[in-house]
Amino acid sequence: MEKKLKTQKISISKSSPDMNILNAAAKLINDGQLVAFPTETVYGLGADAFNANAVQTIFSVKQRPSTDPLIVHIDSINALSTVAINIPELALALANRFWPGPLTLILEKHLNLPHAVTAGGKSVAVRMPDHQIALMLIESSGCPIAAPSANRFSRPSPTQADHVWNDLHGKISMILDSGPTDIGLESTVLDLTKSPPCILRPGGISLDQLKNIVPDVQIRNSYLTENNQKQISPGQLFKHYSPDAQLFVFRGASPENVIFAMYTHMEKLLNNKQSVGVMLVEENIDFFQKLYQKGGLIENLGSIHYLDRVAKNLFACMRNLDSAMVDIILMAMPPDNGLGLAINDRLIRASSEVVWIE
Numbered sequence: 463m464e465k466k467l468k469t470q471k472i473s474i475s476k477s478s479p480d481m482n483i484l485n486a487a488a489k490l491i492n493d494g495q496l497v498a499f500p501t502e503t504v505y506g507l508g509a510d511a512f513n514a515n516a517v518q519t520i521f522s523v524k525q526r527p528s529t530d531p532l533i534v535h536i537d538s539i540n541a542l543s544t545v546a547i548n549i550p551e552l553a554l555a556l557a558n559r560f561w562p563g564p565l566t567l568i569l570e571k572h573l574n575l576p577h578a579v580t581a582g583g584k585s586v587a588v589r590m591p592d593h594q595i596a597l598m599l600i601e602s603s604g605c606p607i608a609a610p611s612a613n614r615f616s617r618p619s620p621t622q623a624d625h626v627w628n629d630l631h632g633k634i635s636m637i638l639d640s641g642p643t644d645i646g647l648e649s650t651v652l653d654l655t656k657s658p659p660c661i662l663r664p665g666g667i668s669l670d671q672l673k674n675i676v677p678d679v680q681i682r683n684s685y686l687t688e689n690n691q692k693q694i695s696p697g698q699l700f701k702h703y704s705p706d707a708q709l710f711v712f713r714g715a716s717p718e719n720v721i722f723a724m725y726t727h728m729e730k731l732l733n734n735k736q737s738v739g740v741m742l743v744e745e746n747i748d749f750f751q752k753l754y755q756k757g758g759l760i761e762n763l764g765s766i767h768y769l770d771r772v773a774k775n776l777f778a779c780m781r782n783l784d785s786a787m788v789d790i791i792l793m794a795m796p797p798d799n800g801l802g803l804a805i806n807d808r809l810i811r812a813s814s815e816v817v818w819i820e
Contacts, residue, residue, distance in 0.1 A: 466632040471623060476500075476594050476640045481602075484595070487636055488602035491516075495635040496523060498612035498626045499599050501591040502644045503564050503666055504619040504777070505626050506535065506609030507634065508599070511545065514576035517608050521578065523633045526615040531581040532608040533566050533649070534588045537600040545572050545588055545606050553654050555675055562592035564649040564666025579608050585655050595640050611648065612637075618703050618777040618784075618812065621646045625781055646774035647804050652679070664804040666773075703812040705780040707739070707788050711809045713795040714819035720794045721746055723819045725753065728792055732756045739783035741793040743772060759786055769801040776805060780812070 474483050487497045494516040497508050507524065509516035511534045521528055534545050539557045542549060546569035553567050571579075571586035580586050588606075591597065600607050611619040612626040612634075620626045623639035631637075650665035650672070658678040661669065672679050710727070714720045724740070731738045732753060739759040742750060743766040754760050761779035764771030783791050795809055796802040810816060 467635055469627070469631040469634055469637060471627055471631075471637040471639055473639045474595060479595055479598060483638070484598050484602050487599055487638055488604075490635045491599070491603040491605070491607065494519075496520060496633075497599070498620075498623070498630065498634060498637040499596055499609075500623075500638060500640040500643055501535075501593045501596045501609075502562075503591070503648050504621055504643055504646065505612040505623065505637075506533075506591075506596070506607075507612035507626075507630070508535070508607040508609040510603065511579055511606040511608040512574060512576065514578055517576055517578045520608065520610065523630060524610065524613070524615045526610065528578065529581050530610075530615075531583060531587060532579050532610050534575070534579060534586055535596065535600060535607045535609055536588060536590050537597045539590070541606060542569075542588065543572075545575060546570060546586055547572055550654060552659070552676065556652070556654075556672075557590070559675055560667055560671075561590040562597065563590070564592070564645055564647075565589060566649045566651045566663075566665075568651065568653040568655055568662070570655060585653075587651060589649055593640075593644075595638055599638070616702055616704055618705055618780040619648060621774070621777050625778075628781075642774070642778070644774065645770070646776060646778070647801070647808065650804070652676075664807050666801075666804070668800050669803060670800070703777070703780075703808045705791060705812065706784045707791045708814040709780070709791045709793070709809070709812050710815050710817055711793050711795050711813045712817045712819055713806075716819070717794070720819045721749065723817070724792050724794055725750060727817075728753050728758055729756075731790060732758055736790060737786075737788045738790045738792065739786060739788040741776075741779045741783070741791065743794075743796070746794075759783060759788060766796060769796060769805065772796060773801045773805055776808065 566589040613620045613629045621643045645666045650667040651663040653660045661681045741761045
C-alpha cells in the first residue's frame, strides 16, 4: 500500500516572499523530497536535479512514463554549464534575450545529470523561469531543480495551487501557493542540437519572437503516439493535457460558421440530456445564453483580442468544467497567430476529436 505524506500547502507572497518558508522548502529539496512551486507558465513539481532517487520519485508520483524527460530549472545563465556542455553561442544569445522566461533549450547534457532526468538521452531540456519564488527556491536549494508540471500525467496542467492539491496531495511534501500563474501554458521548447533549430513544443515565446534571433527556425508538426517511445524533450506525446470529460474542438476558415456549428451541436447534446460545458471567448458568450438557460455550463476564457488571457485561463476552465462533472466540453480554436499556435497545440492533444467546419 502506498504511503501517504502530509502535504503542506503554504501561501507565499510573490512580491515579498518569506525566507523562512523558502528555506524550509529548500531543505525538503536537499533532503530528496518533492516540492510544487509556481513559475510564470504552470506550477512545477521540483526535485534536486542531481539526486537520482528524488528525480525517480517525480515519475512515480505523476505516473509519468520514464521515456518522458524533465526540464531542469536554473537561476542564472552562469548555471547553464552545470547541466549542459558544448553550449553554442546561439544558446547564450537566446538566453540573454529570453531568460528568465518561458523558453526551454535542448542542449547536450552534462555527464553528472542522472539518466532519469533526460530519459537516458544525451540531451537536456533547461530553462530559467521568470518567477521570483521559483528563482529564490533554486538559489536557496543550491542546486538546479528538475521539474515537470505538478499534476497527474496527461491531465490539464496546473495553473493554481489548488490544481496541484487536487492531483497530488498526500503524494508530495509541500506546495508553495503564490496564486495563479501569469502565462498558463508551458514553455516553448527549442532544440538546439539540430540544424536548423527546431521548435518541439510551441509555448510562451512565439515563433515570430524566435525568428528575430533564429531566422531559420523550424516547427516540428509530428508527435509521438505511444508512451514508451523515446523522447528528447518533454511535451512530445500526442495525447496530453486532457480533461476527464470528452473535449471536442471546432475549427474552420469562417469563425461565424464554427461558432454556429458548435452552438447547434451543444443544443443537440443538451436536448439528449447530456451534461455539456463550453469554453468561450467573451465575444461569443451572449450568443450561447439560451443554452446556458437550458443547463449548459459556460466558462469565460477572455477576449479573442487578448490571447494571453485566453492562454492563462485555458487549463483552469477545463478543470472547472471537470469539477462540475460535465460529460462533454466544446471549444472553438483561435487563430494560429502568436500564442494561438500554442493554445491550439494543447487543444488538439487534449481533445477527443477535432471537428472541421467548412
